[in-house]
Amino acid sequence: MATVAEIIEHYCDPKTEGRPWAVSWSGGKDSTTVLVLVCRALQMIPANRRTRWVNVIMLDTKIENPILEDYMRRQVRAFNRWARQNDMPISAEIVSRPIKRSFWVGVVGWGWTLPTNGDDRYCTHALKIEPQNARLADGNPCLQLIGSRSEESTRRAMTINKYREERGSRFSVSPYNDGRWIYLPIVDYTTNEIWQILLNPLPWGPSDEIRRLYKDATGECALINPGGSVKATQACGARFGCWVCPPIIRDRSTENMANVYEWMKPLTEWRQLLKDVHNPKKNPHLRSGYRRNRTPMGPGKGCLAIHARKYLLKELLRTQEDVNRLRELDENPLHRVPIELISQEEVDMIHAAWAEDADKRPWLIDNREMEPGDFEKAEKRLSERQELRKERRAKKKQLLDEKPFVVTTV
Ligand code: SF4
Structure with missing residues (x-):
């Protein structure tokens, strides 16, 4: 009050x-x-x-x-x-x-x-x-x-x-x-x-629905766990964030919900696939090695190559189908309604973006070097920058280690 x-x-x-x-x-x-x-x-x-x-x-x-x-x-x-x-x-x-x-x-x-x-x-x-x-x-x-x-x-x-x-x-x-x-x-x-x-x-x-949502996602429940001992796990502080949230290592709320609702399982699998596709250690060939403005970045770096983006969309649409097939079996009539993970308007824009990149930015098509030596130069530039950063850090540490006074014994 x-x-x-x-x-x-x-x-x-x-x-x-x-x-x-x-x-x-x-x-x-x-x-x-x-x-x-x-x-x-x-x-x-x-x-x-x-x-x-x-x-x-x-x-x-x-x-x-x-x-x-x-x-x-x-x-x-x-x-x-x-x-x-x-x-x-x-x-x-x-x-x-x-x-x-x-x-x-x-x-x-x-x-x-x-x-x-x-x-x-x-x-x-x-x-x-x-x-x-x-x-x-x-x-x-x-x-x-x-x-x-x-x-x-x-x-x-x-x-x-x-x-x-x-x-x-x-x-x-x-x-x-x-x-x-x-x-x-x-x-x-x-x-x-x-x-x-x-x-x-x-x-x-x-x-009651908001209480049930928290219980399904986090175990936090107004009746069972009034102290709310479960802490937020989402990167931007949102309790239920985006289902693809890349910054967090594990999306526990979607995973917990997938234990209750079978149709959410394909979502957690696709999220992992998205992270794997972007992981330069696992899949360096899926990055183009260039920025959009043609700055060479080196193998396993830069924008996602067009063929990798095509693979992502294919898998996303397949996931959408799987989710909706499983939703038909859900006990809750509200969940039996089909959902859209991506809209047709977005799909059309994605196709247009691929076509534009292929036409105007051929360096993004796959992971091939456009000019011989591009990647070597990029690697050199990167290691020079790293060296410079290391030097700066060492200088800073030296300054901090130095005592800010001098004692003279006479
Ligand atoms: S993707 Fe994650 S960090 Fe980004 S806005 Fe969504 S919940 Fe927040």
């Missing part, structure tokens, strides 16, 4: 009257809790004072875990129905990156290398942050409410503290420097408190 009262106070703040809010909703337990609290607040505000519009944004990476994706879509529909029927100034929408820049078009079409769990984790930015920020810029909300909690992980707590307005505050400035404020209503909640809220029905429908 204290959080609901706080939300009401900020909602009715005359200083920002009329300016919209945005709520980020992933469908997971934390952001759902924030949305529940916002709805409870709206229900308590008299109708004539509900003058601020609240836009609920749900991100779809288009490679979401299929169970969660289906759940997300049904939740958005149920939520909007509830908002309309109760005349609430709030609505939810699904936002995603344009198809021509989707993960599949990038990786299978243009042969992008896979994101890694380091500086090169471009997927989080490209699939989540970029579309969300563009949508926010369009709606220009004065406040964005998100469900981050300090208890989620040490790394998350550090990020929260870095951007907090002041120590202990539930407000922080947007790290994207766009003048937006971020409000973290449940930043100090424990997992137990979250599940206590979600044990009650959601304003827009029952809450």
Whole structure:
């Protein structure tokens, strides 16, 4: 109730009257809790004072875990129905990156290398942050409410503290420097408190499905494991991430779900295949050895060769067929509906990308050297760079080892 009262106070703040809010909703337990609290607040505000519009944004990476994706879509529909029927100034929408820049078009079409769990984790930015920020810029909300909690992980707590307005505050400035404020209503909640809220029905429908989702994916259950001892395993902090998530070593949520739902097994196998195809140690011949701009990178490096991309698409479509065949046998009627792992529009764009590369960038067709000595030069350049880096590190260490004072005995 204290959080609901706080939300009401900020909602009715005359200083920002009329300016919209945005709520980020992933469908997971934390952001759902924030949305529940916002709805409870709206229900308590008299109708004539509900003058601020609240836009609920749900991100779809288009490679979401299929169970969660289906759940997300049904939740958005149920939520909007509830908002309309109760005349609430709030609505939810699904936002995603344009198809021509989707993960599949990038990786299978243009042969992008896979994101890694380091500086090169471009997927989080490209699939989540970029579309969300563009949508926010369009709606220009004065406040964005998100469900981050300090208890989620040490790394998350550090990020929260870095951007907090002041120590202990539930407000922080947007790290994207766009003048937006971020409000973290449940930043100090424990997992137990979250599940206590979600044990009650959601304003827009029952809450048993979200509890079952967590139980199937992680074993975390509101009734069996109220402390929520299972930690997030996804690379970008998402409990249920993308089913192909390359940065993580093992996607435990999809693997656990595959133990419950037979039709998810081909997904875990295809994910491994994607990683193997990109593994330069296992399959160096599947990389072209060049960048898109023809910079030689050497054998086993650079963009994926066109023949490897063709193999990936063939296997992906076969996986889609296998998944749908197995889904027909599922006990749950909701799971018997066929799903699309990749859309026809994406497949068409992928074919167009191969044709363009074959025509304009012949160095990406296979792993052949375009000019004799290209790869040798690339290897030389790479080892020179490595040497330089080693030297710099050694110099830095030497400087650190040197004592910053001199003692003279007289
Ligand atoms: S879940 Fe994995 S693939 Fe998806 S955006 Fe996050 S890190 Fe990238």
